[in-house]
Amino acid sequence: MADTKSHPQIADGLDRDPAGFWQPERGAAPPNPVFDWPPRPLAALKWLYNYFFPWNLLYMAIATATWLYWQPALSRCVEFRADWILEMFIRNVVMLIVIAGAWHVYFWGSKRQGMKYKYTTDWMATDSRKFTWGSQLAENVFYSCVSGGIIWTAYEVLMMWAYANGTIPYLDPREHPIYFGLMLCSIQLWRVFHFYWAHRITHWPILYKSAHYLHHRNINVGPWSGLSMHPIEHIIYFSCILLHWIVPSHPIHVLMNAQHAAFTPAQGHVGFEKLVLKGERGFGAASYFHQLHHRYFECNYGESDFPFDKWFGTHHDGSEASHAAMREKRKAAHNIDVDKDVPEPANA
Ligand SMILES: [Zn+2]
Ligand SMILES: [Zn+2]
Numbered sequence: 001m002a003d004t005k006s007h008p009q010i011a012d013g014l015d016r017d018p019a020g021f022w023q024p025e026r027g028a029a030p031p032n033p034v035f036d037w038p039p040r041p042l043a044a045l046k047w048l049y050n051y052f053f054p055w056n057l058l059y060m061a062i063a064t065a066t067w068l069y070w071q072p073a074l075s076r077c078v079e080f081r082a083d084w085i086l087e088m089f090i091r092n093v094v095m096l097i098v099i100a101g102a103w104h105v106y107f108w109g110s111k112r113q114g115m116k117y118k119y120t121t122d123w124m125a126t127d128s129r130k131f132t133w134g135s136q137l138a139e140n141v142f143y144s145c146v147s148g149g150i151i152w153t154a155y156e157v158l159m160m161w162a163y164a165n166g167t168i169p170y171l172d173p174r175e176h177p178i179y180f181g182l183m184l185c186s187i188q189l190w191r192v193f194h195f196y197w198a199h200r201i202t203h204w205p206i207l208y209k210s211a212h213y214l215h216h217r218n219i220n221v222g223p224w225s226g227l228s229m230h231p232i233e234h235i236i237y238f239s240c241i242l243l244h245w246i247v248p249s250h251p252i253h254v255l256m257n258a259q260h261a262a263f264t265p266a267q268g269h270v271g272f273e274k275l276v277l278k279g280e281r282g283f284g285a286a287s288y289f290h291q292l293h294h295r296y297f298e299c300n301y302g303e304s305d306f307p308f309d310k311w312f313g314t315h316h317d318g319s320e321a322s323h324a325a326m327r328e329k330r331k332a333a334h335n336i337d338v339d340k341d342v343p344e345p346a347n348a
Helices: 041-052 055-069 082-109 136-164 177-202 205-212 231-246 251-268 288-296 320-334
Strands: 274-278 281-284
Touching: 041 055, 041 177, 055 082, 055 177, 055 251, 082 136, 082 251, 136 231, 136 251, 177 205, 177 231, 177 251, 205 231, 231 251
Parallel strands: none
Antiparallel strands: 274 281
């Protein structure tokens, strides 16, 4: 990696390399210690705490509230009808705009945190031929709300229709409260498991060239970049919802799974390591692990909660050692020097 020096133009107190990149001191999140051998119980407990608090609990609450207050009754979902389908589509897009919009307005619009804990010194591209209408933000919002909104809602509609017709088993939380709770708690882990494989196959050259290239136009990512995907990729990405076709679940599980897929990319791509509340206190925000994927393409296909990247040799934690390993691999495979920051990935 380039020598770390203070970036002369930016007075934010962070050590930036000459290209303006800042890396958190610990690098990317380490692989989940739950999978370590010999076991490390204290590290595993710390991971478990961070797994739930605060974001996962918040997404569980949103899914529950959606079911209780903003879900058309299943008795209306027996037939595919425009009224309830439209209601769900509008609900989903409104929620996406509120959540992704909040991340965007806070960090990128009003720049409330300035450059503090920002990975790059760039903001959204406003005049780039790479993006539709020349605007990164407009393209990101369009693909998120239109393609993302339609395909996400289509999966939810299919599931609600299947529940209404008894095609798939309905899990009653009063009869199986423990199963219900465990299932709800496991959804984030399932999502990370599914995301690795869904993402990995979109790097297969045929799918990359026809679909995933669109997401990777975003090298400097912002909240709306997260769900900015080609419709083919949305179909693959949101297929995580089909789990509930096979595994007995309650519609809250379906909503949690779908909303987790729809809402967490905004946070993951927010481009700031931390949401600062007071002094240095705050909450972890973006995924630096995934930020490195947008910079280098051929590493970090999943998230560190499920250490597939570690097991398959594509883990990049931001250290000199993992960077050197990736550089050698890419040189051998494509004769490309990653330190020159190639504009397109090798398999594009
Ligand atoms: Zn991404
Ligand atoms: Zn990718």
